[in-house]
Each structure stands twice: as C-alpha cells, then as structure tokens.
Amino acid sequence: MLHLLKIDLKKLTSYRTFWVVCGLYFLTIGFSTASGMEFLKWLANTFDKFGSSLNIDRIPLYHFPDVWLNLVWWSGFFKVLLGIMVVISISNEYTYRTLRQNIIDGLSRWEFLASKILTNLLLSLISVVLIFIIALVTGFIYTPEINWNYVFTDIEFYPAYLLELFTFLSYALMLGIFVQRSGLTIILLLLSYMLEAIVKANIDDYFPWLIPYFPMESISALVPIPFYRYAFQEIQDYVDPAAVAIASAWMILFNYFSYLKLKRSDL
Amino acid sequence: MDTVLTTRHLTKDFGRLRAVDDLSFEVKRGQVFGLLGPNGSGKTTTLGMLMGVVNPTVGEFSWFGEIPNHHVRKKIGAVLEHPIFYPYLTGQKNLELNAMIKQCPEENIPGVLELVELADRRNDKYKTYSLGMKQRLAIASALLNEPTVLILDEPTNGLDPMGIAEIRELIKKIAANGKTIILASHLLDEVQKVCSHFAILKKGRLVHVGPVDDVGKGAETVEVKADLPDFTEVLMQFPGTASILPENGVFLVTLREDFHSKDLNAFLIERGVVANHLVTKRKSLEKVFLEILSEPR
Ligand SMILES: Nc1ncnc2c1ncn2[C@@H]1O[C@H](COP(=O)(O)OP(=O)(O)OP(=O)(O)O)[C@@H](O)[C@H]1O
Ligand SMILES: [Mg+2]
Numbered sequence: 095m096l097h098l099l100k101i102d103l104k105k106l107t108s109y110r111t112f113w114v115v116c117g118l119y120f121l122t123i124g125f126s127t128a129s130g131m132e133f134l135k136w137l138a139n140t141f142d143k144f145g146s147s148l149n150i151d152r153i154p155l156y157h158f159p160d161v162w163l164n165l166v167w168w169s170g171f172f173k174v175l176l177g178i179m180v181v182i183s184i185s186n187e188y189t190y191r192t193l194r195q196n197i198i199d200g201l202s203r204w205e206f207l208a209s210k211i212l213t214n215l216l217l218s219l220i221s222v223v224l225i226f227i228i229a230l231v232t233g234f235i236y237t238p239e240i241n242w243n244y245v246f247t248d249i250e251f252y253p254a255y256l257l258e259l260f261t262f263l264s265y266a267l268m269l270g271i272f273v274q275r276s277g278l279t280i281i282l283l284l285l286s287y288m289l290e291a292i293v294k295a296n297i298d299d300y301f302p303w304l305i306p307y308f309p310m311e312s313i314s315a316l317v318p319i320p321f322y323r324y325a326f327q328e329i330q331d332y333v334d335p336a337a338v339a340i341a342s343a344w345m346i347l348f349n350y351f352s353y354l355k356l357k358r359s360d361l
Numbered sequence: 362m363d364t365v366l367t368t369r370h371l372t373k374d375f376g377r378l379r380a381v382d383d384l385s386f387e388v389k390r391g392q393v394f395g396l397l398g399p400n401g402s403g404k405t406t407t408l409g410m411l412m413g414v415v416n417p418t419v420g421e422f423s424w425f426g427e428i429p430n431h432h433v434r435k436k437i438g439a440v441l442e443h444p445i446f447y448p449y450l451t452g453q454k455n456l457e458l459n460a461m462i463k464q465c466p467e468e469n470i471p472g473v474l475e476l477v478e479l480a481d482r483r484n485d486k487y488k489t490y491s492l493g494m495k496q497r498l499a500i501a502s503a504l505l506n507e508p509t510v511l512i513l514d515e516p517t518n519g520l521d522p523m524g525i526a527e528i529r530e531l532i533k534k535i536a537a538n539g540k541t542i543i544l545a546s547h548l549l550d551e552v553q554k555v556c557s558h559f560a561i562l563k564k565g566r567l568v569h570v571g572p573v574d575d576v577g578k579g580a581e582t583v584e585v586k587a588d589l590p591d592f593t594e595v596l597m598q599f600p601g602t603a604s605i606l607p608e609n610g611v612f613l614v615t616l617r618e619d620f621h622s623k624d625l626n627a628f629l630i631e632r633g634v635v636a637n638h639l640v641t642k643r644k645s646l647e648k649v650f651l652e653i654l655s656e657p658r
Binding site for chain 1: 412414415416432434435439446448449450454457458459461462464502
C-alpha cells in the first residue's frame with residue numbers, strides 16, 4: 095500500500111503545477127480559517143458602526159465548540175481546488191500515455207487506481223489535520239472562558255469532513271478517468287453542483303424524498319451550514335448518520351466505477 | 362527447450378475492425394523472434410495484448426506457462442511503439458520511478474544509462490531530449506529490471522545509423538546471454554541479421570512463421586556475366602540450369618536443386634569460358650516477405 099502511495103507521490107512531487115495548486119489550496123484554507131477573527135476586528139475598526147452595533151467579541155465564531163464546525167464548513171468550499179489537482183494528475187496520465195506504460199512496466203490496473211486513491215486519502219487527511227490544529231489553537235485563543243466539557247464537543251465533524259473531501263476527490267478522479275481530458279473534466283467538475291441543482295429543482299415537486307440521495311447534495315449534507323444556529327437558534331450539532339451512509343455509498347460507487355472503467359478499457 | 366510465450370486464437374476487434382485475427386504461435390526460450398508485417402497489420406496491438414494494455418476480444422496467452430498477471434510483466438522489458446515517460450521528470454527520475462514500479466534496485470540505473478550513452482544527460486528533463494535520446498532512454502528502461510524477455514517495437518525508429526548499429530549489437534549481446542527477444546520491425550535486413558525466427562502478419566492474420574535460416578534455402582540464383590557472344594548457349598548446356606533471365610547485360614541463372622554456383626563455375630572453366638562476374642544470390646528476407654504478402658489469401 096505504502097509502496098503505491100510512494101509511486102504516485104514520486105510522480106507529483108517533481109511536478110510544479112502540483113505544488114502551485116496544492117500550495118494555493120493549503121495556504122487559502124490555512125490563512126482564511128486562522129484569520130477570521132482578525133478580519134472581523136479589522137472590519138469593526140474600519141467601519142465604526144459595524145463595531146458598535148455588534149459586539150464582535152460576542153460572536154462565538156471561534157468559541158469552543160462552535161469553532162469546530164465553523165472552520166470545517168468554511169474550508170469545505172475550497173475542496174474544488176484539490177479536485178482540480180486530482181483531475182490534472184489523472185488526465186496527465188492519459189495525455190502522456192504514462193498510464194499505459196505503468197501497466198506495461200508491471201503495475202496492475204487496480205494498483206494504478208489504488209495509488210491515485212491513496213493520494214486522495216492523503217490530501218484529505220492533511221486538510222483535516224491542518225484545520226483541526228487551526229481550530230484547536232484559535233479556539234483556545236478566542237474562547238473567553240474555557241469550559242473543558244465543551245472543548246471537544248462536536249469534534250465528530252472532522253471524520254465527516256474527511257469523508258466529504260475524500261468522496262469529492264473520488265468523484266473528481268472518476269470524472270477524470272471517464273473524460274480523460276483535463277480541460278473538459280475541470281469544467282464538468284465545476285458545473286457538477288449547478289447541473290445537480292437544476293435536476294433537483296425539476297424533481298423537487300414530484301420526488302422531494304429523492305433529494306438527499308444526490309451525490310453533491312450528500313457530500314454537502316455531511317457538514318451542515320453552521321450559521322442557522324445564530325440566526326434561528328436551530329442547531330444541528332451532530333453528523334447526520336443518513337448523510338454519512340449516502341455519501342459513503344457514493345464514495346464506494348465512484349471508486350468502483352473508476353475501477354470498472356479502467357479494467358475494461360484498452361489503454 | 363521451454364516455452365516462454367504461447368498464444369491461442371488471440372483476436373482483437375476495434376469496433377468493426379478486426380486488428381488481430383486468430384493468432385496462435387509460440388516463442389521458445391532464447392529465440393530472437395521477429396514480428397513482421399505491413400503498417401496496420403496488428404503488430405503493436407498484439408504486443409499490447411501480451412503486455413496487458415489491450416484486452417483481447419477472444420483467445421488467450423500465457424507467459425512462462427502462467428496465466429498472465431502483472432507480476433509476470435515485471436520480468437519483461439518492453440517498449441511499445443514510441444517511448445513514454447513523464448516529460449517534466451528528468452531521465453534519472455523517470456528511471457527511478459520505473460525501478461519502483463518494477464520493484465528492482467535503483468542501483469541498476471547507472472549501468473543502463475551508461476549502456477545507452479545517456480549518463481551525461483540524465484539530469485535533464487525528458488522533454489528536452491531528442492527523439493533518438495528518448496528512444497535510448499526507453500531501451501534503458503526496458504533493460505532496467507534485467508529482464509528475461511525483451512519486447513521491442515521498432516526500437517531503432519529515429520536512431521542515427523550508429524545508433525541503429527549499436528542497438529543491433531545490443532540485441533545480439535542480450536540474445537547471446539540466452540534471453541528471449543520479441544522484435545517488431547520494418548527493417549527486414551535488421552531482422553535477418555539478428556533474428557532466429559520470424560512471423561509475418563497480414564491484416565491481423567498469421568501468414569507465416571518459421572526460422573530465419575529457412576529463408577536462404579531452396580533454389581539458388583546466380584548472377585553471371587562473360588564477354589562471349591553466344592554465352593546463353595553455353596549456359597543452356599549446363600545441366601543444372603533451370604531458367605535464364607537476361608538483365609542489364611548480366612544473366613540471372615536459377616539453378617536446379619542440388620546444384621550450386623561453384624558447379625556452374627567449374628562447368629564454365631571446363632568449357633574454357635572465363636566469367637568476369639559471378640555472384641550467388643541468396644534469397645533475402647525482404648524478398649520472402651514480399652512474396653508471402655503478395656500471395657492471395
Ligand atoms: N485504439 C484503437 N482503436 C481503433 N483501432 C485501432 C486502435 N489501435 C489500433 N487500431 C487499428 O488496428 C490495426 C492494427 O494496428 P497496429 O498498431 O497493431 O498495427 P502495426 O502492425 O503495429 O502497424 P505499424 O507497422 O504501422 O506500427 C490498425 O488498422 C489500426 O488502425
Ligand atoms: Mg506498430
């Protein structure tokens with residue numbers, strides 16, 4: 095297993111685009127999550143009215159346990175960047191025909207796919223760990239009174255976040271394997287949410303119960319929008335088991351479809 | 362002699378096109394097996410099936426008597442059609458990656474780079490290489506795992522004459538170590554020089570398979586010339602003459618079986634005729650190739 099991961103990392107770590115895209119991604123989620131509070135303070139200082147009408151110290155964005163969900167939900171938006179990287183990595187293998195050569199050299203098709211899946215898992219894990227550390231540190235900085243009962247509440251959103259990222263990257267990988275050209279695949283990846291939204295809007299009147307089963311919907315449902323709790327005092331502070339089940343099913347299906355396609359095609 | 366490769370009824374359809382049609386042949390250990398055929402006759406497709414990148418429509422094959430799997434492929438070095446590497450990696454890094462995939466020690470890399478004379482360019486990116494250098498790197502990569510079987514698909518494509526000669530020597534050297542080589546090529550005199558056996562494909566069908574040595578067998582042809590007005594008459598009197606064909610001032614004499622050019626020479630000397638030109642024409646592989654392909658099937 096580790097061997098396969100090393101093979102894929104060997105391909106990526108000398109590839110400039112990989113560092114640029116991943117660097118952009120990790121810097122963006124790192125800085126934006128770490129500096130949210132400073133940004134609010136800056137807003138408050140710049141626009142006096144904003145500061146006086148709202149006591150920013152009382153916005154519990156970075157308070158335990160809210161900080162866990164808030165940061166995870168926010169950084170979830172940027173997973174598209176990682177998805178683009180995954181698409182580039184797999185479509186390169188097609189355009190350079192190196193997938194063919196890898197098989198000739200002695201990888202099995204499954205091993206080739208596994209090396210890509212393992213990279214997806216690694217990228218997801220790094221994101222989760224990064225956000226976890228940032229949430230932990232900022233939580234301790236900004237929470238006015240640390241109540242140890244609350245510090246590690248809601249931390250179950252981290253496995254959910256991992257599943258969110260990994261399922262999305264599995265989807266990106268599958269798109270890449272089916273479409274094989276990076277430009278078109280990236281466009282499809284970006285349009286996925288919109289296309290799904292159109293379908294959902296059309297069937298909403300007839301089969302509303304179907305909605306949670308859509309792939310993008312199920313990925314988004316893993317980490318719910320946190321701000322309702324501020325607006326409506328309506329709190330979903332748990333991970334919906336149904337969402338986990340549906341997203342896991344999609345995750346398995348995406349990778350399985352990739353496998354079937356790879357196994358059947360002539361390279 | 363043990364069998365390295367067996368194919369049975371190997372067939373590949375691309376949509377309506379049958380690229381490889383019911384191919385059955387064997388390659389034994391130590392053979393240098395030439396795979397010949399015009400463009401589009403299915404050579405690369407066949408090799409692609411043998412290396413697991415093209416799924417056969419019908420039929421099967423086995424390497425070393427085993428059902429094919431990816432572990433077997435690690436023991437085979439193969440270059441199909443044109444070299445394939447990661448353009449943004451250096452030659453060295455590309456080979457390191459290949460060593461990881463083939464699970465062979467990286468210590469083999471300097472040796473093979475030396476062999477193909479790329480050692481001083483090893484830290485340049487692959488995309489900056491010339492065609493011949495790419496081709497050499499591909500050969501280096503095929504030799505990396507000290508393979509027992511080497512598959513080469515037009516390996517001298519794009520090489521300079523020196524490079525071609527080097528590759529020929531390399532193939533001979535590797536073959537002399539008892540390794541098995543399968544070579545697809547259009548350079549028929551190359552094949553004749555290095556191969557022990559050959560097969561000819563035509564529109565995906567196997568139309569001939571046999572040892573290269575058999576090519577020279579059969580009726581001998583002698584090209585002969587003498588400054589004599591009635592030279593044809595003299596030639597007619599030779600009991601070994603089957604037919605005479607005048608061509609550009611020389612005569613092409615096809616001999617009957619069991620007669621050789623030295624018999625003709627002895628006959629002429631006996632008659633007091635001195636030939637100023639006498640050459641034995643062996644049948645070339647090229648000729649056999651063209652003959653076989655022009656046979657209606
Ligand atoms: N992926 C593919 N899809 C459709 N047809 C293909 C594909 N690959 C090969 N073919 C067809 O199969 C036939 C055999 O092709 P192949 O490349 O095996 O020929 P070849 O003997 O290697 O020719 P050459 O001497 O030109 O290299 C050709 O008619 C080709 O067009
Ligand atoms: Mg070919």
